Amino acid sequence: MQYKSFKPQSNFYKLSEGENKLRLVGEAEMFISEYQGKPTTRFAAYVIDRVDGQVKLFTFGSQIMGQIASLANGSEYGFDDLPPYDLIVHKTGSGMATEYKVTPARKDTALTQEEQKAIAELKPITELVQKLSNKVVAGEQNNAQPPIESYEENEISVADIPF
Numbered sequence: 001m002q003y004k005s006f007k008p009q010s011n012f013y014k015l016s017e018g019e020n021k022l023r024l025v026g027e028a029e030m031f032i033s034e035y036q037g038k039p040t041t042r043f044a045a046y047v048i049d050r051v052d053g054q055v056k057l058f059t060f061g062s063q064i065m066g067q068i069a070s071l072a073n074g075s076e077y078g079f080d081d082l083p084p085y086d087l088i089v090h091k092t093g094s095g096m097a098t099e100y101k102v103t104p105a106r107k108d109t110a111l112t113q114e115e116q117k118a119i120a121e122l123k124p125i126t127e128l129v130q131k132l133s134n135k136v137v138a139g140e141q142n143n144a145q146p147p148i149e150s151y152e153e154n155e156i157s158v159a160d161i162p163f
Contacts, residue, residue: 013047013058015100020089021050022058024082025111025119028065029129044129046122048115050086055118057128064089067102077104084108 013022028045043065047058068087071077077085086105093099111119 011054011056013049013056015089015091017091017094020091021086021105022089023048023050023086023109023111023115024068025055025115026122026125027081028068029125031129031133033132042132044125044132046119046125048111053115055115055122059132064100064102067100071102071104084110 024045024047026046028043030041030043033040033042041062042059043061044057044059046055048054049056068083071083071087072079077083083104085108088103088105090101090103091098092101
């Protein structure tokens with residue numbers, strides 16, 4: 001293997017610039033994070049990364065959550081629990097100027113048996129959200145950590161990941 005071609009595997013879904021295709025496979029749970037010393041509302045949900053087919057944890061803000069809620073309540077793409085289709089999240093910009101646009105895939109697609117099995121083996125998202133929330137509270141009590149902007153691979157120990 002060549003060093004230049006190595007890409008680390010991650011259990012976290014991270015949006016890249018442009019189009020990102022994912023499948024929402026679990027209800028989103030809200031948690032409170034900190035950004036620049038101020039509390040912010042964040043959401044965590046399991047998704048299938050359509051690039052590598054793996055189930056990953058996706059943390060996102062209210063901009064994306066609001067657009068998913070709009071789809072859920074819409075007359076064309078409405079759904080009760082989870083969308084029966086993939087979502088395409090278009091990301092543009094960076095930092096505070098980042099914008100997201102969520103669009104549904106054109107067709108409903110059933111989950112494969114392998115995907116259903118992987119989803120059935122997941123720990124409840126509420127357990128991970130509790131750990132994320134506890135981390136923020138512990139940081140406030142100890143004043144040991146700077147404010148948390150987002151939860152990446154290096155900010156949570158492997159033992160905290162429910163896979």
